[in-house]
Amino acid sequence: MIDLITQTCKHIKVLVLVTFTVQFLSLVQATNKPLQVIYAVNAGGEEHTDRHGIRYEADPLHGVIGTASAYGKQLLMIGRVPQSDEILYQTERYHTANFGYEIPISGDGDYVLVLKFCEVYFNAPNMKVFDVVLNGEHTVIAELDIFQQVGKGVAHDEYIFFTVSRGKLFYKEEESDIKASKITIEFVKTDRDNPKINAFALLKGDVERVPRLPPLNNDDPTERSVEQDIINEDIIEKPTSTKARKTSGPRQPNPYSMDDSSVMLPVFIAIGAFIPLLFCLCKL
Known part of the structure; x- marks a missing residue:
């Protein structure tokens, strides 16, 4: 016994x-799992791969809805981003009514939707204000005023964190159904000009490691190459085959x-x- x-x-x-x-x-x-790029779009523009290795597709809404604009190219520079990635904030898609994109989902897990904006036209706040709705039910940004947030010609990113499980999307205390493995992001018109988007990217994995813009007070264009041209190779899962990219100057240490x-x-x-x-x- x-x-x-x-x-x-x-x-x-x-x-x-x-x-x-x-x-x-x-x-x-x-x-230690890197972020996986599920889907990324350069709204109103062509394909572009940013300094993190995220490949943004050309705008799929060309000729479908809204207006593509490259008005931002008239600006001398876009604040908070390196010159090589300014194109993501120079082009945009806007519409005189509500419009949006369908975004594919890749199974259950934690996601972050990075929305990229830049005010390239107005010179004062309260001129362009709109809402952003996720999956038809979640108002993730109410009354977004880009100029009020950062001013003119300065990059502004919004980070939308959510979880997918068993066919449902969970955002904060809310949930909604996912249909055909796709969700939607909609830009909703208010009484102050037209809604717009410059670019967006959906990432999956360790969402706490999502690349973020530098602090807003870094306004010196001579300093931006020091902090912003860093290539964060260990946080984004790379495709199996990629073309070699030439970098300007010596490789910088990775802050991550x-x-x-x-x-x-x-x-x-x-x-x-x-x-x-x-x-x-x-x-x-």
């Missing part, structure tokens, strides 16, 4: 150890690889819990 109890305890120890190890390895794998404390914190916690448990199991 004692031998049976001893064998049972050993089996339980092995089962606990295996279960914890599997969970630990899954946590490490999820933590220099400070991963927030990303690795769950790993450290798991290790801290794993070692005492392993010690206790070995003592039994």
Whole structure:
């Protein structure tokens, strides 16, 4: 009887150890998983690959709805972005009524929709104001005034975080149905000019590592190449085959690889819990 109890305890120890190890390895794998680019569009413009390796398709709504405009090319520069990526904020699509895009979804998981805007025409706030609605039900941005946010000729990104599970989209405390593995993003007209979008990208994976614009107070165009021309190669999952890109000047250090404390914190916690448990199991 004692031998049976001893064998049972050993089996339980092995089962606990295996279960914890599997969970630990899954946590490490999820933590280090790069972002996957699901879909990206350069609204009103042609195909473009940005400094992070995100490939933006040419606007699929050409000749379908709204108006494509390259008015932003008249500006001398676009603030907060390197010159190579200004095109994403120089071209746009607008419409005199509501309009939007269908966006494909790639299975369950965490997503972030990055919406790119730039006011290239008006010189004052409260001139162009509109809403943004996700999947027909979620008002993710109410009364967006680009000029009020950043001024004229300055890039402004909005980050929309949501989760997909079992055919439903979850945004904050709300949920909606996903049909045919696609969601929608709609730009809704108000009484102040027309809604617009410059570009957008849907990313999946570790959404906390999404590339973000530098702080708004970085207005010196001579400094932007130092901070903004950095290529973050480890945070975006690259296609299997890509053309080599020439970079201007020496390669800069990667800020994401220099400070991963927030990303690795769950790993450290798991290790801290794993070692005492392993010690206790070995003592039994």
